[in-house]
Amino acid sequence: MVDRPRVLLVEDDARLVAMLDQLLTTEGYDTVIARDGQRALHEGLTQRFDVILLDRGLPVLEGLDVLTRLRGKGVLTPALVLSALGNPADRVEGLDRGAEDYLAKPFDIDELLARIRALLRRNSSIVPVIAVPGGSLDTGSRTVTMAGGEVLGLSEREAQLLERLARRPQQVFERADLLANVFPDADDLGVVDTYVHYLRKKLGRGAVLTVRGIGYRLGTLS
Template identity: 40%
Template sequence: MRLLLVEDHVPLADELTAALTRQGYAVDWLADGRDALHEGQSEPYDLIILDLGLPGLPGIDVLQQWRAGGVTTPVLILTARSSWAERIEGLKAGADDYLTKPFHPEELQLRVQALLRRSHGHANQPVLTSAGLQLDEGRQCVTRDGVDIQLTAAEFRLLRYFMLHPQQILSKSHLSEHLYDGETERDSNVLEVHVNHLRRKLGRDVIETRRGQGYIFGSGTS
């Protein structure tokens, strides 16, 4: 899952980027509201974490312009402002959730997880369940028939994306856009290797190849 973090306080941005990366997210970071406006409109992010007090263009204006322009990406607002009026203003502008600074990193992690699941029609349960698999995002481990199967970091990121998009044809280019940040070189051959590793661990019927189209997760399972 690819996230955009818009935060002008560099130490906090570094801390959040490191934490979210450890949780298996690809993170792009921006510190200016004008840059964020453009990137949010042009890049396929799965979720945006947006500070309100930004240079260049205030976060609330960025959010309003995103929504006016048809951007439907879930947005979690971060702000040091704690008044009810400002929270309501953010929600009216189109925010999906609100987190007031200071906050515990685990709370941000759980809110991000909940927003991503909800935006893809999944209940916010302790584990993500699809195609007979249970994915524990905290442990980055998958369970099948009561047996834990260990995953590498890359396998975890890929499987989580598949499980949030069951029965959907996903091209290699689409997967690359959502699994890697803007600075990472995208290699479809590496992606194919990770798919084959998941098949060996989970069974070949879990991920089907559609020639000329991409992959579909869960098509061969009930």
């Protein structure tokens, strides 16, 4: 099963949210909706997304403040700002504060979808470095650089398993989910347990935590 691109939709206008949610779902995206800035910040920090669609005039926390805080925490998800504030100075401010693109309201649906596709293409060429317990995972070289400078090599499946856990560090993953998405050619849940053992052997027992009766989650980040 191939994961659908995930979009964090941050907008407080109920009618626009409903329209965009239906449009994105029809176009093959999975959406998570945040109607205020605080919720958007929480979702952006605890889940993995491929694109963020971000309004500026949000309750609780202004949209560009949300983006600044996400960037400050190392979240590099491409962001497209959708805002009624569309003069050149507003666009410049949005881009300077971390947005990859900026589209003024009202906007053309086809143009919006094209811009989302462009961000996805651009992001797919980036080799991300993801925080993991005690260091960082380079998904391109499949290596973990520990805080002390030691570099550890991982097998392809070890790296894929660690990446899936690390992209959603607060989520508890069922073993069946990990089997389907990391080991699609296997049908034995024990394969997941085996590779968790391999990761713990290389990174330490605290790298992957067991949640009894459910599965696994990423360990505590150092």
